[in-house]
Amino acid sequence: MAAPFRPCDHCPKPAVVHNTVIVDGKVTELHLCEEHAAAAGIQLPGHAPIHQLLGQLAQVGAVRPRGPACPECGHTFNDFKSTGLLGCAACYQAFTSTVAPVIERAQGGATEHVGRTPARSDDSRQRAALLQQLVRELEQAVAAEQYERAAQLRDRIQELRPAAPGAEGVR
């Protein structure tokens, strides 16, 4: 998939390296063309001699591509920054260090929910987590064209999904 055109931070050439780096606790975006990436000591995979690639492996963790991403839905930090929206419930955990101050600022310093809680029990919360897990596995199975497994997962998901009204009695 082609990334949208974005010029290098130092010249008009298209950037081929997009990194989000954390310097002194501040998140900064880095967009570099091939030359400037090389000048900055960042080698593109396939271009780099093996010893440099090995050297880069040691740095993994310090520099992450496209900013940190939510392990659940793939929403990146950049996605959050550009839309102001999160991708899924797990994003709250994945981006907690950024999201927590945003919430507290918007909420006049409040840090904790004190209102009503879901009518359904903890049991249902565990079920929700399992459901989430199964949905993720289903997506992976479909992507990998494992249709038999996908069908099994779909059946289990349907069993776990909430019933239509009437099934539990309308109150």
Place this chain on the structure above:
Amino acid sequence: MTDATAGDRDVVMSCRVRLARNVAGFPFVGRATHPQRREVLETIRAAAGNDEASIGLAGGRVGADAAERLAWIELASLPKRDRQLLWERHLISRQFAEGDSPRAVAITPDERFSMMVNEEDHLRLQVLRQGNQLREAFDAAMRVEAALSSRLDFSFHERWGYLTACPTNVGCGIRIGVMVHLRALRVTNEIERVKRAAKELHLAVRGFHGEGTDAAGDWFQISNQRTLGVTESGLLEEFAGRIVPAVVAYEREARRVLLDKQRTLLEDRVFRGISLLRSARLLGLDEAMKQLSSVRLGACMGLLPDVSLDTLNRLTIQLQSAHLRAQDQSIEGDDDERAARARVARAALGEWP
């Protein structure tokens, strides 16, 4: 208490209680694929069912013996004009009216309850009441929430409460709001003070059509911004017990001052307004709303005994573009629309000459 002030109708046009929820196990709407959005829609539709009883709403209404059906409207297959119609009636947001992804709105026949599925959050429900009936609206919203949460797992976090796509809406996920008509405060130039005071109280002040709209013709929506660290009933008490009475009293005081000190100016605005609406042959929307505002002020203050508040409230909706076009299929250009708007206004208020 005169009729005009019953339920604070002289100042409070309507009130709303809205709730945002997301269904656990799905990405939020912005991140969800179209098939996932379709699944969210079907899941919520199955949980909500097709009538008021299944969402905990039946029985509360005078004159309704049986539960009414809930109309489910798919936005993607709806003509543009009808989408705008729903928006003009405050049943959907502008953002929701646009685009082609799977989404729907469920509406009761009296339009006092509506529920958008796949707006920014999976579920955005609203209970709407005329005048100041916040407590009743609040109770109805809580009943619907209880009914739905007995069949749906909503995304919930021990610390942040109900999770929303935009992190600033977490917690109760509730918005309590009133649409107020602050014509006199506008005339006396005190609107900015109201806005500043509102900001200090963590309230949002928006225009007739909510977020991003200008306050056309002196109507303002005031709603809470804080949703975390406060309980639902605490917010209701603050709103119904403190904020709304304060705003209403402030506007009434400004009206009293106008009547005492600037009666000629007041009468001039009101009588010009009614003359214009009764005589105009071409009427733009902005002008119509502006004159309706003056006329409404006059009607509330007893200067126009033959004009009813209900008529004026209805006109604020009926004179909007899509409503005119839905009534009269022959409207094509802007001039047709302005002529139709003038006709509807004259018919409702009494034509002169």
